[in-house]
Amino acid sequence: MTRSPQRTRVQRLPDKQVEDRAVLDAVLDAGRVAHAGVVDGEGQPYVVPVAFARDGGAVLIHGSTASRLFRTLAAGAPTCLTVTLLEGLVLARSVFESSMHYRSAMVLGAAEPLDGDAKVRGLERITDHLMPGRWTDARQPSRKELAATLVLSLPIVEWSVKVSDGPPDDATEDLVLPVWAGVVPLHETFGAPVATAGLPAGIPVPGYVGRWAAR
């Protein structure tokens, strides 16, 4: 693992920075949307949501060959992929110490397009991450669909991860205030699947969809 400490070192709240790669992987594996940053020729940043998956030592994203974002990234533009899991509101006795429980992973670098079988395996990996079980059930991509898709791989070389999961950190003099303090957890949950209009009778909700809620 090589890193550039000056770029990914957490400046503020350094106690929230975690050096453990397994913590980074856990954030990436629990997230469904990453926010990708790119910069235009005038120095203006853009932040765009993208579906993604971790594949071992890389983060994979996919998009259309007609997408400006994906064409820019495929050409090797520097990027930052950030995945944030919001897990609770932290109510301190003071507004100042109130905060959130979150885990946030950041990967910096340049992505490379995947081709051939690696490209197909990349799409399989993204599908397995977002919709486990779906790849072998749905119709897999045709040659034409593959040609219209970019699959990019960003190596996990320069990264940082922050974890905020502690109790409210009230100042000692605030502990006597008659104000409730604690954490209100936030969860992402699945609702009941809604079949599309016109689905032929006799096609049940797949068993793997039912198992997603248990993740």
Added chain:
Amino acid sequence: MTRSPQRTRVQRLPDKQVEDRAVLDAVLDAGRVAHAGVVDGEGQPYVVPVAFARDGGAVLIHGSTASRLFRTLAAGAPTCLTVTLLEGLVLARSVFESSMHYRSAMVLGAAEPLDGDAKVRGLERITDHLMPGRWTDARQPSRKELAATLVLSLPIVEWSVKVSDGPPDDATEDLVLPVWAGVVPLHETFGAPVATAGLPAGIPVPGYVGRWAAR
């Protein structure tokens, strides 16, 4: 409302772009975390999660005066604030047409620091957005705490919003496949509040916390 179409026009999937400012406001008002983009001197973008609130025609964010991100933004660096709500997985019969239900708001520009009473009102607005009812219950910021905090206002002038909320868009020839298709909704829900260790007896969970779940 002025906009720069060449910067915020959705290039891909233009049918998902919505021109209605009320749609943008609804996304901002439903979100809890924005991802802010900034660029360093070498053209490297960084994407960082921040708490935020919409206040009329501006987005407010707050952070420490010791934060590199907030100092950079306070100096007028160009930024992009993106708020994404993930609302479902869209299972088409083909992997290619599978997608997500989401709403994503993007605001471009440069932020300005708020001072004096506007700064306090900004913190109140952010607290009201994230923890409605908390501002008048918790201890409000001291002069020293205010001095350690930056509150920045990004005017909503240049913006775009994308909404993906349709059914699976399968190709006609795929409609006969014996594959379930539809949408699996995703929701963010509150768990039961957890009081901090050492909270004095007799301080109940505030009524406003109970009402958050109903939002």
